[in-house]
Amino acid sequence: MSSIKSPRQIxxxxxxxxxxxVVAEVDDAYIKVAKVQGSLAWHSHEGEDELFFILKGRLRIEMDDGAVELGEGEMFVVPKxxxxxxxxxxxxxxMLIERKTTQHTGNVVTEKTRSLSDQLRPV
Known part of the structure; x- marks a missing residue:
């Protein structure tokens, strides 16, 4: 049996x-948590959807055709x-739910880009 985890505490x-x-995996997807502030980078994931679920605070996801504002407990899927x-x-x-093939910043590499091995480090 897997151990119980609190994504918000992590x-x-x-x-x-x-x-x-990465805090868990389900079939071909990773469950990830992150702490963010500021802006990440304009990017896309050509072959994968990306689910954002807000544990605490607010997040705006800017897209070419507008933006969505998310608050605590809300989620949004950015389509591939x-x-x-x-x-x-x-x-x-x-909390993010992404296929295991999803690159952190997709087709763009910046100083904020994290490799999968970095994301798999123990917390």
Missing amino acids: AESLTELWSPR GVRHNPVAESECQL
């Missing part, structure tokens, strides 16, 4: 911003191929 304990950490840029005006904790 996200709260993170010290690095924009550095998602849609260019987006997550932005948090103040600290936000979130």
